[in-house]
Amino acid sequence: MPVLPSSITAPLWEQFHALIPRRQVVHPLGCHRPRVPDRVVFDKLLARLVLGGTYQQHADHQVSATTLRSRRDEWIAAGVFEALHQAALEAYDQAIGLDLDNLAVDGCIVKAPGGGENTGPSPVDRGKSGTKRSLLVEGGGLPIGCALAGAHRHDSPLLRPTLETLGRFGFHLPDRITVHLDSGYDSRVTRNLLTELGCGWQIIPKGAFLPINHTRRWVVERTNSWHTRGFKSLAIVTDRRAVVQAAWVALASAVIVIRRLIRKAWTAYRWDTRTARRP
Template structure:
């Protein structure tokens, strides 16, 4: 059973297919197995995104988990996921509109049992391998940027590289931006950074009762939504072969 209705997955596939570079793979002796169809791999990725399943769980006679990983790395290197995400964000902004005057940023810890290039010891999971995900959304909760680092990294040092993801919007950024943060960012260093970048801020105060404000949109994303397509690819590769 498809992970998404054909009315949704077919337009997605046509857009994605247009981004795949031509690749004619032939074996010099003519005995190489035929290359697995890009469409099959695409459908597997849709299952990963919708169902949250590991590659081993969705592999079958049509495609192995190893093939999914290899094609994933090939497409990441070609910049396909980043280009597709940019197209999606620009289309959403054109049709509905991104609220970039308000940005909400927060970090969360994600397990990485198989390690990976971005994994580190988790301070809340008995030192097991994990990653820290610094997610930025617009004021309505649409993910617009994500940074992945080791689980032992504090949220605050990831703020600058997370905000640098805004460069994808070029000159479309509003003149005034307000960044909404929780008490983990309540420091002079954070305020100096936001001043340097020309941003206003709303930061919860340490030691006081929970001040949610508009931050619920990023909190919701950490549990029920996912980062953008490009960050999904980077995150899976960074967490190692088991994802």
Template sequence: MPVLPSWLTEPLWGQFVALLPERPEYHPDHPLGCHRPRIRDRIVFDKMLQLLRFGCSYQAIADTTCSATTIRNRRDEWIRLGVFARLKQIALESYDRIVGLVLDQIAVDGSITKAPGGGEVAGRSPVDRGKQGLKRSGMTDGYGIPLGRVLAGANRHDSPLLAPTLDRLDNLGPLPDDITVHLDAGYDSDKTRTLLDERGLHGRIAHKGEKAPIQASQRWHVERTHAWQNAFHRLARCYERRATVIDAFFDLADTIITVRSLIRQAWTTHRWDERPHRRP
């Protein structure tokens, strides 16, 4: 059974392969010109999707078609080329052009997940008996499309991560004149309000000590996006130790979420050759 449906995998691969540089099948420096052929990029790409979705180890996903070392080496090569970050940016631009990002309503919140292996951005989790954990401060538009994130240890408070998270708005091009940022009670402080005023943003912040159901504002969009991301088990229980690798997997997950939402919303308004017969 495929890890993702073909109507989602094929568009992802079509854009992904367009970002890859051309590589010869055999290494040109080999003296006999007959070295083992290079493993096809499509095989490694499918392995990366399986790793992201199932959260298993590299050794468990390796088989006769591709070794664990090849997966790691190709992953690092693509990270150096900036392929994952560029793929996510193209997905956002496509979504904005066809459907439209709801940038006048922004939601930001943090989410803590497990990080049993520790690593560069892991810390003692206050909700898991001091075990190693990972916090991501995520930002979404008014529908829940992930716009960016900041990674930190699980022991970091949400409030200091707000400024670097909002910096991700600079990569989105022209922004609306009036932007409202929806935040939970963890951001209820004068420092947060001053930060928003300096950036020309309006804040809708839940007050500490007052019951505020998540449906009372548009803050629930970012909570739903956290749930979408946690459906990828490599993000919900992260064994990666390097921040660049974790960001790459997050970029790939965010791309899948964005493209999936794009296809679902465009299904009723657009027609294309590979359009699913039923609404996804």
């Protein structure tokens, strides 16, 4: 059984395949083992993203765990995962439109039992090793940027690297951007940073209680839930290298964007492979 519906994996793979650098491997004696097809490796990596587990658990007679890791590293070096996320955002912006006027940022702490880069003692898990994801979403909740750090890091210092991921849109940003934050960011340093970046803000004051559904930052909480509940490799981080951790976040974010694009486009457009029922 596929880990994701074919309506998502089909466009995901087509764009991913278009981004993979073409490679000609010719052995001088013509006796080398055939290269495992990229589609087989991609499906296995996607299964690991959704189901979690080790590379050995997802290896089989088609592909080994070593090949999964080496092909993953090859694609990371080529920037394929980040490019896939970027392509998904651009497609959504062209077909539906991103709400970049209102942004929300929040941190999410997850387990990282193996340690490694971007890990630290978790303040919510008895000091065990954990990772924090500082996530940036647009007004509808689509993930557009993320900064990784140790679980012990405060949200506020991560705001700058998180907002700097907006640079992926170049000059196509609105003149006025409002950033919605919780009380953990309520400080003069945060306001000075947002002023420096030319952004407005809506920050919940410290000590004040305001139901999250009365604010515009509930969408970032929902997207954090999508990351941790829909992708087991993001709920428990076992990869020790920062570039690998970032690649999994980018791939998961691309899946979320494509899923939303299909749902939104179903009522606005018609195409040959459009499903009879709304996904």
